[in-house]
Amino acid sequence: MIHISLSNANYLYIEIDGKIYPGEMESAVNQFLRLASDLTSGQLLYKIEHFSLPSLSAVAIKLRHLPELFKCIQKFDRAAVVTDKKWLQTVAELEGKLMPGLEIKGFDLDNFSAAEAWLAAS
Template sequence: MIEMIDIEIDNAIAFQMSGKITKNDMSLVLNAAKEKIERHGSIVLLEKIDSFKGVELAALIEEFKYLFDVGIANIDKVAILTDKKWIENIVNIEDKIFRNIDMRCFTLEQQPQAIAFLKSADLSYS
């Protein structure tokens, strides 16, 4: 399940994940991303992961269609809130692969720091 969150950043897509991600969940997030990209040109993402029990195949297909259609060039920063070490490890690898996107993990309690990171104007990529 995905629940959208308002973090008061105009070009942000923010959501909380729990359980299994469905096609409808994925469509909700991807449609919001398309709309924000059309309005702002680029977006930042905040993903709060409480629990994760997998992704439906149909949801993955939706994501691949989006990536084919829109791509990832319009994503500036990604903040992941999680207490799962394995998710943090994946994000660290993705940060090295997707060099044009600044990706960072934060604990669930560090949401204010994650939002400050997304608001910061520093777009230098390490």
């Protein structure tokens, strides 16, 4: 399951729970692109529980949209990744080092309020 919402003018909240299938991925990518289209200096808050690798078909859909997603991600300054998987936090933070202008920080699930505070402090 993927749920994406615009929490305020520059804040996208993305909740991922369980395995992601092609229809969900297509819908989520389109919704993300639509909601982020008018943002500047945006922030992302990901909450990831019960993570399971997406199906190969879902990955293919995301790869098909990579040019649009890379262009869109430039609209964001910070991203907090809240998850119970330490390795996801590490991968997210490494990804942030590869994307100029985007700072990514990982947080444990029980530190959701710390992630929100970190985003608000920017």
